[in-house]
Amino acid sequence: MKVGVLALQGAFIEHQKILEGLGAEVVQVRLPSDLDDLQGLIIPGGESTTIGKLAVDFDMMEPLKAFCRSHAVWGTCAGSIFLSKDAARQQPLLELMDIKVERNAFGRQVDSFEIDLPIPCLKKVSPSDAPFHAIFIRAPLIEEVGKGVEILASLQDGRIVAAQENRWLATSFHPELTADDRFHRYFLEMIP
Amino acid sequence: MTAETGSFTVKKGLAQMLKGGVIMDVVTPEHARIAEDAGAAAVMALERVPADIRAQGGVARMSDPELIMKIMDAVTIPVMAKARIGHFVEAQILESLGVDYVDESEVLTPADEEHHINKHAFKIPFVCGARNLGEALRRIGEGAAMIRTKGEAGTGDVVEAVRHARRVMGDIRHLTTLPEEEVMAFSKEIGAPYELVMETRQLGRLPVVNFAAGGIATPADAALMMQLGVDGVFVGSGIFKSGDPAKRAAAIVKATTHYQDAKILAEVSRNLGEPMVGRQVNSIPDNELIAGRGW
Numbered sequence: 001m002k003v004g005v006l007a008l009q010g011a012f013i014e015h016q017k018i019l020e021g022l023g024a025e026v027v028q029v030r031l032p033s034d035l036d037d038l039q040g041l042i043i044p045g046g047e048s049t050t051i052g053k054l055a056v057d058f059d060m061m062e063p064l065k066a067f068c069r070s071h072a073v074w075g076t077c078a079g080s081i082f083l084s085k086d087a088a089r090q091q092p093l094l095e096l097m098d099i100k101v102e103r104n105a106f107g108r109q110v111d112s113f114e115i116d117l118p119i120p121c122l123k124k125v126s127p128s129d130a131p132f133h134a135i136f137i138r139a140p141l142i143e144e145v146g147k148g149v150e151i152l153a154s155l156q157d158g159r160i161v162a163a164q165e166n167r168w169l170a171t172s173f174h175p176e177l178t179a180d181d182r183f184h185r186y187f188l189e190m191i192p
Numbered sequence: 193m194t195a196e197t198g199s200f201t202v203k204k205g206l207a208q209m210l211k212g213g214v215i216m217d218v219v220t221p222e223h224a225r226i227a228e229d230a231g232a233a234a235v236m237a238l239e240r241v242p243a244d245i246r247a248q249g250g251v252a253r254m255s256d257p258e259l260i261m262k263i264m265d266a267v268t269i270p271v272m273a274k275a276r277i278g279h280f281v282e283a284q285i286l287e288s289l290g291v292d293y294v295d296e297s298e299v300l301t302p303a304d305e306e307h308h309i310n311k312h313a314f315k316i317p318f319v320c321g322a323r324n325l326g327e328a329l330r331r332i333g334e335g336a337a338m339i340r341t342k343g344e345a346g347t348g349d350v351v352e353a354v355r356h357a358r359r360v361m362g363d364i365r366h367l368t369t370l371p372e373e374e375v376m377a378f379s380k381e382i383g384a385p386y387e388l389v390m391e392t393r394q395l396g397r398l399p400v401v402n403f404a405a406g407g408i409a410t411p412a413d414a415a416l417m418m419q420l421g422v423d424g425v426f427v428g429s430g431i432f433k434s435g436d437p438a439k440r441a442a443a444i445v446k447a448t449t450h451y452q453d454a455k456i457l458a459e460v461s462r463n464l465g466e467p468m469v470g471r472q473v474n475s476i477p478d479n480e481l482i483a484g485r486g487w
Contacts, residue, residue: 007212007449008212008449009211009212009213009231009233009448009449010209010211010212010213011208011209011211012211012212013211014208030449030450045208046209046210046211046212046213046233047209047210047213047232047233047234047269047270049228049231049268049269050213050231050232050233050269050445053229053231053442053445054231054445054446054449057231057442057446058446058450077209078209089268103268104268107290108264108270108291108292109202109206109270109290109291109292109317110197110198110287110290110292110315110316111197112197112202112205112206113195113196113197113199114195114196114199114201114202115194115195115196135201135202135205136202137202137205137206137209138206138209138270138292174205177201177205177208
C-alpha cells in the first residue's frame, strides 16, 4: 500500500514511521506530482497557517482537493483544521469535511494536555478495550459536525475531538506521538 | 479521564509540531503579523534583534511583558520569548504571561555563570542553545524540551551554526559506533547524563527536536542547515535587518520545506533585495562572542 504524508511543515516523520512499521510504503508529499499513485494521505500536525500558505504558494490546493475527494484522508490537529469547511478565520482550507473547528480551543501551550479517551471505533482493528492515550498540543476542537459526520471521540464534557465523514478522518489530538498504532491501522483499513 | 498538563510529552510535542518550520525574531506586533503571513511556524518576541544587541551593547534582559503580550495578541501561531541564562524569575514571569516556549538564551546577558534554570519546575517548555552533544544533553537533563545549535547570533554569518550542527551530529555518529561498555566513559568525557547518552545512542539522534540558529540570513543558509540534518531553523536578525523582510521571510519558509530541491531554492532566492549586512565571525574579538555563554 502506498500512502502519502503531506510534508510541507510539521510532524510528518512521526506518521511516516508508524505507517512504515505497519508495512505501508510512504511518500512525503511536497508538490502536486508527489500525489501520483497514492492510495491515501495523512495531513500532519504543525501550524495550519504555515501549511496553508505553502500549499497555496506551490499550487497544491486544487490537486489536494481533487485527490482528497476520491481517497482516504486523515488530518491530525492542524491537519484537521486544513480538512475542515470552516475554521472561523480567513486561511486556506481544503473545505472537504463538513466540520467547523475552533483553533487553539483549549488555550495556549500551558494548557496542552494528555488524557486517556475511550474510542469505540478502534474495536474494528483491535479486540482491546484499552482507552487511547490522546495528546493535545495547542489543539483545535471540532465545534460542530454536519449530518453525514460520525463522532468518533469526545471529551467527558461532550466536546468533539475525533470525527469521520465517508473516508475522511479528523482528530484534534496526535496518535503519531504515541506508540499506539491503532488509529493508523484504522486509517489504513479505510483504504479499499 | 484526568487530563495532565505540563508533562514532558506535551512540552516536547509542541517542538515536534514546529519541525520543518521557521521561527522568526520579531520586535513589534507588525513584524509578528508579517512573519505569520510569510508562513512562520512561530515567532520569538523580543525588544532588540541580536544584531542590535551586539551593536548597542549594554545588559540585554527579558523583554517588556507589555510588548510580549501585544505580540501574543497579534498572531495565532506560537509565541516564544527569551529569558537570561539562569534567570528563573524572568522565566516565571514569561510563564505567567502564557508564552508558548521560553528560550533560555545566550543572546541575553547571563544572570548566572554556573547554573542554568531548572526547567523541570515549569509547565511551559524551554528551548536552549548548544554547541555539542554534551551541552545539548546537559540542557535536556535540566528539562529543556527542544535544542537549537547556538551559532553566532546577530552576525549573518552561518559558519558557527554549521560548526555546531556538524559537531552535534558528529558526536552522535561517534556515539552510535561505541560498544556499550565505552558509553559511561564517553558520558564522563562529554559531561552528560548517562541515561540521556544511552537514549541518544539508541535513537541515533537527540531525544528532542533540534533546530539550527545563529547566523542564518538567506534561503540557501536555511536549506544548508536542513540538509545537515536539523529539524528546522530560527532566523533572528536575518529577516528584519534585510531590505525586504516580507519577501525574504516567505523565501526562507519555502526553502526550509523544499530544502532538497535546488530548482525551487534558486527560484525563491531571486530578487530578495539586500540581505542583512553581515559581520564575519572570525573578525569579532573573543570577548564579544556570545556562543561561549553557558556551558
